[in-house]
Amino acid sequence: MNEFIWPVRVYYEDTDSGGVVYYANYLKFMERARTEWLRSLGIEQDQLRDRDGILFAVRSVTIDYRKPARFNDQLDVVSSISQTRKASLTFQQRVVHSAADSAEPLVLCDAAVKVACLDASTFTPRSIPETLLAEIAGER
Amino acid sequence: MNEFIWPVRVYYEDTDSGGVVYYANYLKFMERARTEWLRSLGIEQDQLRDRDGILFAVRSVTIDYRKPARFNDQLDVVSSISQTRKASLTFQQRVVHSAADSAEPLVLCDAAVKVACLDASTFTPRSIPETLLAEIAGER
Amino acid sequence: MNEFIWPVRVYYEDTDSGGVVYYANYLKFMERARTEWLRSLGIEQDQLRDRDGILFAVRSVTIDYRKPARFNDQLDVVSSISQTRKASLTFQQRVVHSAADSAEPLVLCDAAVKVACLDASTFTPRSIPETLLAEIAGER
Amino acid sequence: MNEFIWPVRVYYEDTDSGGVVYYANYLKFMERARTEWLRSLGIEQDQLRDRDGILFAVRSVTIDYRKPARFNDQLDVVSSISQTRKASLTFQQRVVHSAADSAEPLVLCDAAVKVACLDASTFTPRSIPETLLAEIAGER
Numbered sequence: 001m002n003e004f005i006w007p008v009r010v011y012y013e014d015t016d017s018g019g020v021v022y023y024a025n026y027l028k029f030m031e032r033a034r035t036e037w038l039r040s041l042g043i044e045q046d047q048l049r050d051r052d053g054i055l056f057a058v059r060s061v062t063i064d065y066r067k068p069a070r071f072n073d074q075l076d077v078v079s080s081i082s083q084t085r086k087a088s089l090t091f092q093q094r095v096v097h098s099a100a101d102s103a104e105p106l107v108l109c110d111a112a113v114k115v116a117c118l119d120a121s122t123f124t125p126r127s128i129p130e131t132l133l134a135e136i137a138g139e140r
Numbered sequence: 141m142n143e144f145i146w147p148v149r150v151y152y153e154d155t156d157s158g159g160v161v162y163y164a165n166y167l168k169f170m171e172r173a174r175t176e177w178l179r180s181l182g183i184e185q186d187q188l189r190d191r192d193g194i195l196f197a198v199r200s201v202t203i204d205y206r207k208p209a210r211f212n213d214q215l216d217v218v219s220s221i222s223q224t225r226k227a228s229l230t231f232q233q234r235v236v237h238s239a240a241d242s243a244e245p246l247v248l249c250d251a252a253v254k255v256a257c258l259d260a261s262t263f264t265p266r267s268i269p270e271t272l273l274a275e276i277a278g279e280r
Numbered sequence: 281m282n283e284f285i286w287p288v289r290v291y292y293e294d295t296d297s298g299g300v301v302y303y304a305n306y307l308k309f310m311e312r313a314r315t316e317w318l319r320s321l322g323i324e325q326d327q328l329r330d331r332d333g334i335l336f337a338v339r340s341v342t343i344d345y346r347k348p349a350r351f352n353d354q355l356d357v358v359s360s361i362s363q364t365r366k367a368s369l370t371f372q373q374r375v376v377h378s379a380a381d382s383a384e385p386l387v388l389c390d391a392a393v394k395v396a397c398l399d400a401s402t403f404t405p406r407s408i409p410e411t412l413l414a415e416i417a418g419e420r
Numbered sequence: 421m422n423e424f425i426w427p428v429r430v431y432y433e434d435t436d437s438g439g440v441v442y443y444a445n446y447l448k449f450m451e452r453a454r455t456e457w458l459r460s461l462g463i464e465q466d467q468l469r470d471r472d473g474i475l476f477a478v479r480s481v482t483i484d485y486r487k488p489a490r491f492n493d494q495l496d497v498v499s500s501i502s503q504t505r506k507a508s509l510t511f512q513q514r515v516v517h518s519a520a521d522s523a524e525p526l527v528l529c530d531a532a533v534k535v536a537c538l539d540a541s542t543f544t545p546r547s548i549p550e551t552l553l554a555e556i557a558g559e560r
Contacts, residue, residue, distance in 0.1 A: 011455060013448045015297035017351045023198045027164035028433045035431055046492045058163045062202045071297045072466045151315055153308045157435035157491045168293045175291055186352045211437045212326045303478045304447035338443045342482045
């Protein structure tokens, strides 16, 4: 199974006064990684919307927060696809921190994110285009 | 079981170019509601941190997105506590929209959010103070 | 000159690891206040867009940051209109904190925000509708 | 005068339902660029805070919004320093878009951002450390 790795730097905007990354912001990091993973396959979401009239919307998220990230941390989002259906995809995504003094990257949080293919104007389910499914299948 | 209801208005800041509320922002709405629910019990989180040396951090979230919210929508976050442990609480939270033309409020998304009590400096688990647990128990 | 006051509570989402409200987030507070001020005049921006085909977009901001706000602070955004033109409005807005132990509310930041009326699809300048200008004129 | 260029990709999180980047989010892009510019000089802000007890806080922003950015746009933040004082720096920053079909990059917005050096615990003004000023002087 292929994994796609996308680096994320933690800026002030991502943190809160607890001194750590605000919990909702990991979902932003994960969306950036999904977008870049699609882009790496030649899939641009603005073209999907304008040309094919579809968009991807998150249907569900299950996320465990294990360790906090802090200002200035250099993180990686590691993503793979665990399930493809006719009108949805499920991503496994984890945010890891490669600390200088440890052999293994530390898992800060990990998530399953189910994304549905929708009609861009009506928000009703649509089949994922064949060519796109083929691209994605090549990644599994 | 008691439910705590907190109103949220959708502003431009909450939406994205898909025309709907960005998926991570529902977690902000839910945190506001948890904070206000604690406040309604007389519990201020800055005092918890400064006086008791503890803070609450989210351990896990399971969230289903059912219908999108849009700019200007007036929403309610409906919260209850489904589980209290020695060092953690689990909230059930749903975001609902009371459309003018429907009898029932529409559920836009619902979530289970597990929150752990942590030492504010070491981020290690701490027992929830007795008085606080008693307050919370009165809510179930 | 009329002033419109809109309360804002500071949540974790608004703060950063410096322990204070992140500087960009005051612009969110100010937009909420402008939206609610328009709403108080009976003007809903989604109707402006869908019915009149116009939207308001910020053209410029000049903002001075004087004192930081912190988690849990209860703030007010105090807004007035300093200039109305054919196709733009300028708001004076300040964020204040009414500390328990001071007679005067503390000004945390203040800004001039110029907002242009635009065609919602082409983003080119449009005259502010007469009825809307009349509503606004009544506020000065 | 040196210019520091930092690329920024526009994700869904940055946009609003007007279809463009939300106005406050350009301030996030500019802060990322300032942080990376300091990093490129060997200056890490978490070390400044933990070792030297200082942090940089924004004192004022003057920003003009000229053209909107949209989802998926690849932008650059172009930054330079226009003024150094004992306890403050002023950055000139503009966000530009290099469209495929134009010779010149399009300026989407430009800003002057004054940043003060503060004591990290008291938030009172502090002199910028000599070594840091020397690094910065080398950039002008």
